[in-house]
Amino acid sequence: MHAIGVDIGGTKIAAGVVDEDGTILAQVRRDTAPDDTAGIDAAVADACKELAASYDVGAVGLAAAGFVSPDRRSVLFAPNIAWREYPLADNVAALLDMDVDIVVENDANAAGWAEFAFGAGKDATDMLMLTVGTGLGGAIVIDRTLVRGKWGAAAEIGHMRVVPGGHYCGCGHEGCWEQYASGSALVRDGQAAAVAYPDRARRLLELAGGSPAALRGPQITQAAEEGDELALSLIEGLGRWIGEGSASVAALLDPELIVVGGGVAAAGDILLRPARAAFAEQLSALGHRPEARIAVAQHGNEAGIIGAADLARI
Numbered sequence: 001m002h003a004i005g006v007d008i009g010g011t012k013i014a015a016g017v018v019d020e021d022g023t024i025l026a027q028v029r030r031d032t033a034p035d036d037t038a039g040i041d042a043a044v045a046d047a048c049k050e051l052a053a054s055y056d057v058g059a060v061g062l063a064a065a066g067f068v069s070p071d072r073r074s075v076l077f078a079p080n081i082a083w084r085e086y087p088l089a090d091n092v093a094a095l096l097d098m099d100v101d102i103v104v105e106n107d108a109n110a111a112g113w114a115e116f117a118f119g120a121g122k123d124a125t126d127m128l129m130l131t132v133g134t135g136l137g138g139a140i141v142i143d144r145t146l147v148r149g150k151w152g153a154a155a156e157i158g159h160m161r162v163v164p165g166g167h168y169c170g171c172g173h174e175g176c177w178e179q180y181a182s183g184s185a186l187v188r189d190g191q192a193a194a195v196a197y198p199d200r201a202r203r204l205l206e207l208a209g210g211s212p213a214a215l216r217g218p219q220i221t222q223a224a225e226e227g228d229e230l231a232l233s234l235i236e237g238l239g240r241w242i243g244e245g246s247a248s249v250a251a252l253l254d255p256e257l258i259v260v261g262g263g264v265a266a267a268g269d270i271l272l273r274p275a276r277a278a279f280a281e282q283l284s285a286l287g288h289r290p291e292a293r294i295a296v297a298q299h300g301n302e303a304g305i306i307g308a309a310d311l312a313r314i
C-alpha cells in the first residue's frame with residue numbers, strides 16, 4: 001500500500017508518496033507560516049490532494065515538531081508552531097474528504113523510524129536516533145518497536161539535563177543536552193569563538209562575510225572539511241557532547257546502534273570520530289560489554305516523510 005508522509009516544519013511542509021520499500025515516488029512542497037495553524041491544515045490537505053490525484057494512497061502520516069497525543073490524532077504542544085491541544089488529524093481529515101487513515105507522529109520519531117525501517121538501522125533491533133538540527137530530537141526503537149511512552153512524549157532526549165545550571169533552553173529549564181549537542185549550540189559556540197579569537201577564526205569569518213553573527217553551521221562544517229583548526233575543534237566539541245550524552249542513554253537502553261542525523265550529520269567522520277571516542281570513555285563496563293555502533297543517517301531531509309508514511313501504515 002502506498003502512503004503519504006507529510007513533514008510539517010515552521011515555514012514549509014514537504015509531502016511525498018512513499019511505497020512499501022520506503023522509496024519516495026513523488027514529492028510536493030508548500031510554504032506556511034508558523035502562527036497560521038488553519039493555513040497549515042489547508043496546505044497539508046492541498047498537498048495530499050495533489051499527490052492522491054496521481055497515486056492510489058491508503059494512509060496519511062503527519063510528522064509534527066511537537067508533543068503528540070497518545071492516540072496519534074492531536075498535537076498537545078509545539079515550541080515553534082502555534083499548536084496547543086490542536087486536533088491536527090481531524091482538521092486535515094475534514095478538508096481532505098478521502099477515505100484514508102490519518103495519524104500524527106512526532107517528527108523525530110518519524111525520522112528515526114525511517115532510519116530503522118529503511119536506512120542505517122535496517123539490520124538492527126534496538127536503535128537510538130539522534131536528530132541533531134536546530135534542537136536535538138530523539139527516537140528510540142526497542143525490540144523493533146518504536147517507543148512512544150504512555151502519553152506519547154517518550155524520547156525527548158534533547159531535554160535531559162546534562163549540565164546543572166547550564167545554558168538556558170527553550171523548554172524553560174537549564175543545561176539540557178540540546179543546548180550542547182545541536183546545530184544551534186555549534187553556531188553559538190562558533191560565533192563566540194569568532195568574536196574572541198578573530199585571528200584563529202579568519203577562515204570562518206571569511207565564509208560568514210566578515211560578521212561573527214552571520215556565521216552558520218554549514219560554514220563551520222565546510223571550514224572543518226578544509227582542515228581549518230578552529231572549525232575542527234568546534235565540530236569535535238559537538239561530537240564529544242553527542243558521544244557523552246549517548247553513553248548516558250546507553251546506560252538506560254543498551255542500544256546496538258546510535259544513528260546521528262540532522263544537518264550536522266553532513267560533517268560525517270569529522271563529527272563521529274570524537275563522538276565515538278567520548279562515548280567509549282563514558283560508557284560503563286567498557287571492555288566487558290559490546291559497544292553500540294555510531295553511524296550517520298542515510299535519509300537526510302526526507303526521513304520525516306518516509307517515516308511518517310510508513311508509521312501510518314502500521
Ligand SMILES: [Zn+2]
Binds near residue numbers: 169176
Ligand atoms: Zn530543554
